[in-house]
Amino acid sequence: MAFNLTRRKFLQTASLAAASVPLSKVVSASTGVTKTPLDAKGTFGDKTVVGGICEMCFWRCQLVGKVRDGRLMKLEGNPKSIDNGTAICARGNAGVKLLYDVDRLKYPMKNVGKRGAPKWKRISWKEALDECGSKLKSTVDKHGAQGICVFPHGASAKYPMHYFERTVGTHNVSEASFFQCRGIRDTAYVASIGKAPGEKIDMPNTKVLFFIGDHLGENVHVSHIKQYVQGLQNGAKLIVADPRFSASAAKADIWVQIKPGTDTAYMLAIMNYLVKNNKYDKAFVEDHTEGFEEFAAAISEWSLEKAAKECDIPAEQIKEVAEMLAANAPHVGVHPGRHVSWHGNDFQRQRALACLAGILGAYYVKGGWVPAKGPKVGGVSWAKEDHGHKYDLNYDHHEDEKVYPFNPPGTPTELIRDCAISGKPYPIKSCVVWGQNPMQTIPGQQKMKDLFNAMDFVMCVDVMPTDVTMWADILLPESSYLERFDYIKKGTQWDLSKEHQQYISARMPLVPAMFERKDQIYITNEIAKRMGHESKIPVKTIEEMVDKSLATANLSIEKLKAEDGIHIQPGKDPYGIPEDFTVMLFNEDIEDAGYPGAPTYKPVPDVPKGYARLLYGRAPVHTFNRSQNNVWLHNAMPDNPVWLNDEVAAKLGIIDGDTVGFVNSEGVESATTTTVKVTPGIRKDCVYMYHGYGSANPLMTIGVGAGVDDQALITKLAIDPETGCSGMRNNFVKLIKDGKVLEIQA
Amino acid sequence: MSLPDTSQDIAAVYRFLAQCMQYPDSDWMNEEFFDVLYNLLGTLGGIEEGVEIRKTINNAEDYIEDLQVEYTRLFINGVPHVVAPPYASVYMDKSLQGTFAGNTLAFYREKGFGLKEDADLPDHIIHELEFLSLLAEEKDLTGEEEFLTKLFRPWYQKFHTRVTEEAHHPYFRVVVMLIDFFTKEEDEDGFQPNEA
Numbered sequence: 006m007a008f009n010l011t012r013r014k015f016l017q018t019a020s021l022a023a024a025s026v027p028l029s030k031v032v033s034a035s036t037g038v039t040k041t042p043l044d045a046k047g048t049f050g051d052k053t054v055v056g057g058i059c060e061m062c063f064w065r066c067q068l069v070g071k072v073r074d075g076r077l078m079k080l081e082g083n084p085k086s087i088d089n090g091t092a093i094c095a096r097g098n099a100g101v102k103l104l105y106d107v108d109r110l111k112y113p114m115k116n117v118g119k120r121g122a123p124k125w126k127r128i129s130w131k132e133a134l135d136e137c138g139s140k141l142k143s144t145v146d147k148h149g150a151q152g153i154c155v156f157p158h159g160a161s162a163k164y165p166m167h168y169f170e171r172t173v174g175t176h177n178v179s180e181a182s183f184f185q186c187r188g189i190r191d192t193a194y195v196a197s198i199g200k201a202p203g204e205k206i207d208m209p210n211t212k213v214l215f216f217i218g219d220h221l222g223e224n225v226h227v228s229h230i231k232q233y234v235q236g237l238q239n240g241a242k243l244i245v246a247d248p249r250f251s252a253s254a255a256k257a258d259i260w261v262q263i264k265p266g267t268d269t270a271y272m273l274a275i276m277n278y279l280v281k282n283n284k285y286d287k288a289f290v291e292d293h294t295e296g297f298e299e300f301a302a303a304i305s306e307w308s309l310e311k312a313a314k315e316c317d318i319p320a321e322q323i324k325e326v327a328e329m330l331a332a333n334a335p336h337v338g339v340h341p342g343r344h345v346s347w348h349g350n351d352f353q354r355q356r357a358l359a360c361l362a363g364i365l366g367a368y369y370v371k372g373g374w375v376p377a378k379g380p381k382v383g384g385v386s387w388a389k390e391d392h393g394h395k396y397d398l399n400y401d402h403h404e405d406e407k408v409y410p411f412n413p414p415g416t417p418t419e420l421i422r423d424c425a426i427s428g429k430p431y432p433i434k435s436c437v438v439w440g441q442n443p444m445q446t447i448p449g450q451q452k453m454k455d456l457f458n459a460m461d462f463v464m465c466v467d468v469m470p471t472d473v474t475m476w477a478d479i480l481l482p483e484s485s486y487l488e489r490f491d492y493i494k495k496g497t498q499w500d501l502s503k504e505h506q507q508y509i510s511a512r513m514p515l516v517p518a519m520f521e522r523k524d525q526i527y528i529t530n531e532i533a534k535r536m537g538h539e540s541k542i543p544v545k546t547i548e549e550m551v552d553k554s555l556a557t558a559n560l561s562i563e564k565l566k567a568e569d570g571i572h573i574q575p576g577k578d579p580y581g582i583p584e585d586f587t588v589m590l591f592n593e594d595i596e597d598a599g600y601p602g603a604p605t606y607k608p609v610p611d612v613p614k615g616y617a618r619l620l621y622g623r624a625p626v627h628t629f630n631r632s633q634n635n636v637w638l639h640n641a642m643p644d645n646p647v648w649l650n651d652e653v654a655a656k657l658g659i660i661d662g663d664t665v666g667f668v669n670s671e672g673v674e675s676a677t678t679t680t681v682k683v684t685p686g687i688r689k690d691c692v693y694m695y696h697g698y699g700s701a702n703p704l705m706t707i708g709v710g711a712g713v714d715d716q717a718l719i720t721k722l723a724i725d726p727e728t729g730c731s732g733m734r735n736n737f738v739k740l741i742k743d744g745k746v747l748e749i750q751a
Numbered sequence: 752m753s754l755p756d757t758s759q760d761i762a763a764v765y766r767f768l769a770q771c772m773q774y775p776d777s778d779w780m781n782e783e784f785f786d787v788l789y790n791l792l793g794t795l796g797g798i799e800e801g802v803e804i805r806k807t808i809n810n811a812e813d814y815i816e817d818l819q820v821e822y823t824r825l826f827i828n829g830v831p832h833v834v835a836p837p838y839a840s841v842y843m844d845k846s847l848q849g850t851f852a853g854n855t856l857a858f859y860r861e862k863g864f865g866l867k868e869d870a871d872l873p874d875h876i877i878h879e880l881e882f883l884s885l886l887a888e889e890k891d892l893t894g895e896e897e898f899l900t901k902l903f904r905p906w907y908q909k910f911h912t913r914v915t916e917e918a919h920h921p922y923f924r925v926v927v928m929l930i931d932f933f934t935k936e937e938d939e940d941g942f943q944p945n946e947a
C-alpha cells in the first residue's frame with residue numbers, strides 16, 4: 006500500500022492548499038510544544054537534587070539524584086548520610102531504569118477483556134476512581150466492610166491499608182511482608198523479649214556472628230552489609246548454618262551444612278549443652294529471664310548426638326559451635342533473620358534464636374542485639390476505629406479465642422483466601438491489591454486465581470504491570486519512589502560504637518511524576534470521598550502528610566531541603582540493658598494457648614524418593630519480582646540457575662550449564678526452564694534457586710519467561726500453627742531435561 | 752521556477768498528523784474529523800485506505816472504544832507487550848528519557864521552543880510533529896530538514912515498521928503511512944528511496 010504521489014509533487018501542486026484548509030478545523034488549539042524565551046544552554050545544566058530515599062528494596066538508603074534538564078541521569082548515596090553514606094547497591098543504581106522503564110504503568114486502565122486475559126483501555130482518572138469508588142461501596146452496602154479484602158505492600162500501601170482497615174473496617178488485610186516473610190520472626194520475638202527484633206545486631210562490634218540461613222552478601226542491604234563487613238574485618242568469627250555454600254558460608258569459620266527444617270533441633274542441642282555444662286550467662290538468666298527451669302527441662306532431651314542425627318551434621322561440630330559462642334559471650338550476635346516463612350515450624354525456631362541470645366546474655370551489650378536509640382517522629386494516618394471481632398476470620402467465636410493466637414497484624418492469608426473462594430462464613434466480593442504481587446508472593450497460584458475469579462471487583466495499584474495486574478478490572482498507575490514524597494526514614498549512625506548521632510530524612514521526588522501517575526494519598530482520598538468517608542480524610546496531600554509528620558520533630562520539608570535532605574542531631578548511647586527487659590525462656594501464655602511454652606522442635610516432611618527439596622533465596626542484584634523487568638539488573642543476572650549437587654548431577658548425567666525444567670511432587674510443571682549450576686556447595690537432597698524470576702506477564706518485556714518462577718512450584722502449603730503464616734520450603738521437585746523427568750538419587 | 756510558499760499548508764499537515772496520534776476520544780474524533788482525513792487521503796490517491804477505515808468503523812459496535820483499546824495496546828501497555836511506544840528514546844536508547852530525548856529537547860530549545868508543564872516527554876511523536884509544524888509556520892525549512900534527518904527519521908522508521916506490522920486496526924496503519932509520507936526524504940528527482 007502506498008500513495009500514488011511523491012511528497013515533493015504533492016507539495017508543489019495546488020492539491021496541498023486544497024487539502025490543508027479543512028485540516029486546521031479539526032485540530033485542537035493548543036500544543037505541548039510552545040514558544041519560550043531563549044535561554045543559554047547552561048541554564049538547563051546538571052543539578053543535584055536531594056531527598057531521595059531508595060525503595061528498590063525495603064532498606065531505604067538515602068539518595069541524591071543527578072538531574073539534567075528534567076531527566077534523572079544517575080543516583081548516588083547522599084554524602085550527608087550516616088547510614089548508607091555515598092554507597093548504594095546495584096539495585097539502587099538501577100532505579101533509573103525503573104523510572105524510565107517503558108513497560109511501566111502510565112495511565113489508569115480499564116480491563117474490557119477478561120480477568121487473567123486482559124484487554125486494556127486507557128481511561129481518565131475520574132472514570133477510574135468513580136468505578137473503584139462505586140464498586141467498593143456497593144460491596145460494602147451489600148456485604149459489609151468485610152466483603153473487601155486487601156493485599157498491600159510497601160511504603161505507599163500503608164495509607165490505603167489503614168483506610169480499608171480502620172475507616173472502612175475490614176479485617177481482611179494480608180501483607181506478604183508479614184504472612185509470607187518476617188511476621189513470624191516479629192511475633193516470636195514479641196513473645197520472647199517483648200519486641201520485634203528487626204535486624205538489630207551490633208555486627209561491627211561483635212565477636213561471633215551466628216546465622217541460620219542468613220546469606221548476607223547475596224542478600225544486600227547497604228548499611229547492614231557495612232556492619233557485617235566491619236565486624237568480619239574486626240575479627241568476628243562467623244558461624245553459618247545453611248544447606249548451601251552461600252556467600253556467608255564461604256566466609257564462615259564454621260559452616261554447618263544442616264538438613265533443611267532441623268535448625269531448631271540444632272539450637273536446642275546448643276542450648277542444652279550450654280546449660281548442662283554451665284556455660285550460660287547465669288547472671289543474665291537470673292536477672293533478665295523467666296522460666297529457666299521449665300525451659301532447661303523441656304530441652305534436656307536434646308543431646309549433641311540426638312541433634313546430630315536429626316540435623317545430619319557431626320555432633321562434634323555442634324559442640325564446637327556451642328563452645329565458640331560460650332567463649333565469646335555475651336558479645337555474640339544471634340541474627341534473627343528476616344524472611345523466615347520456611348517450614349511451618351518457624352515460630353518455634355525464632356523463639357529458639359531469641360532464647361539462645363538470652364542464655365548467652367547477648368542483649369544490649371556490644372556485639373549483641375542492640376536496638377539503636379533513634380529519633381522520634383510521629384506518623385499521620387486514618388484514625389483508629391474499633392470494628393470488633395464479629396467478622397475477624399482469625400477469631401473462633403465458639404472457643405472465644407484467636408485461631409492463630411500469635412498472628413502478625415492483619416489476617417492470615419489462607420483464612421482470607423478460603424473465605425473468599427467458598428463464600429463461608431461470609432462473602433468477600435472485592436479485592437484491592439496495592440503494590441503487592443500475590444501471584445508471586447503467596448504460594449498456591451491457582452488459589453489466588455480462584456480468589457480473583459470469585460470477586461465482583463478487583464483493583465490494582467502498582468508501578469509495573471506485575472503478574473497480578475492481569476487480574477484487575479481497574480489498574481491504576483502509581484508514582485514511583487523517585488517521583489513522590491512519602492516515607493520518613495530515620496535512624497542512627499551505622500556503627501553503634503561511633504559518635505552517637507541520629508538522622509531524620511523524608512522521601513522527596515527527584516523528578517516530577519511522568520504521565521498520569523499519582524500518589525497513594527490522592528488515590529485513597531478520592532476513593533474515600535466516593536465511599537462516603539470524606540470527613541475522615543486525615544491529610545489532603547502527600548506533602549501535608551510528610552510535613553505533619555516532620556512537624557512532630559520540629560522539622561519540615563523546607564527545612565530538610567535546606568539541610569541537604571537529612572537532618573542530623575546528637576544521639577544516645579544504646580548500650581546498657583533496661584531493668585525490666587526480660588527474655589521469656591518459657592512463656593506461659595504460649596502454653597496456655599495450647600502450644601509449647603519452651604522452644605520446641607517439630608520435624609518437617611522428609612524428601613520423597615526421587616525428589617529434592619526446593620530452596621530459594623535472594624540474589625544480590627534483584628529484589629524478587631520488583632526488579633525483574635529492570636534492564637541493567639536483568640543483564641547482570643538474566644536468569645536463576647538451579648544449584649544441583651555435583652554427585653547428584655553426575656548420576657543424572659547433567660553437566661553445568663544444561664537447561665532444565667521442573668515438576669513438583671504435586672505434578673505442577675514449571676512454565677519455563679533455567680540452566681544448572683553444578684556444585685559441591687549444596688546438599689544432595691536439595692536444589693536451590695534465586696526467587697523472583699520467570700514472570701508470566703508478557704507486559705514485563707524484559708522479565709517475562711526469564712528463568713524459573715520458584716513460587717509456581719510452591720503448591721504445598723504449610724501453615725505455622727502459632728501464627729497462621731505460610732511455610733514455603735516443604736515442596737519437592739524433580740528435574741526435566743529434554744522432555745524426560747529425572748529421578749534424583751540423593 | 753520558484754516553488755510556491757507552502758509552509759503554512761505544511762504546518763497544517765503536521766498539526767493534523769499530531770492530532771491523529773492523540774488518544775482517541777469522541778470530543779475530536781468525530782465525523783468531521785474523518786471527513787477531513789478521507790479528503791486528505793483522497794488527495795493523495797489513498798481512497799482505498801479511507802474506505803478500509805470507514806468500513807471498520809461502521810462495522811464496530813463502539814468504534815471509539817475499539818480505537819482506544821488498540822491505542823492502549825499499541826502505544827501504552829499491551830498484551831503480549833506494548834507494540835510501539837511513541838517515544839524516540841525507546842528505539843534509540845532502549846529506555847524512556849535517554850540521550851536521544853535530551854537531544855530532542857535541546858533542539859527545541861535552540862529554536863526557541865520548550866514544553867508546557869502538562870506536556871508528554873519531549874520525544875513523543877505528537878510533540879515532534881507539533882514542533883515540525885511550528886518550524887514550518889516560521890518558515891524554518893533548514894531546521895525542519897535537520898530535525899527530520901537527525902532526530903525524527905532515525906527512530907520513526909522503526910516505529911513505523913512496528914505499527915505497520917502489528918496494528919490490528921487500519922486507522923493506525925494509515926496514520927503512520929501518512930506520517931511516513933510527509934516526513935520521508937526524497938532524492939533530487941523526487942523519488943523516495945526504498946527502505947532497506
Ligand code: SF4
Nearest residue numbers: 059062065066094097
Ligand atoms: S540496599 Fe540497595 S536497593 Fe536497598 S535501599 Fe539500599 S540502595 Fe536501595
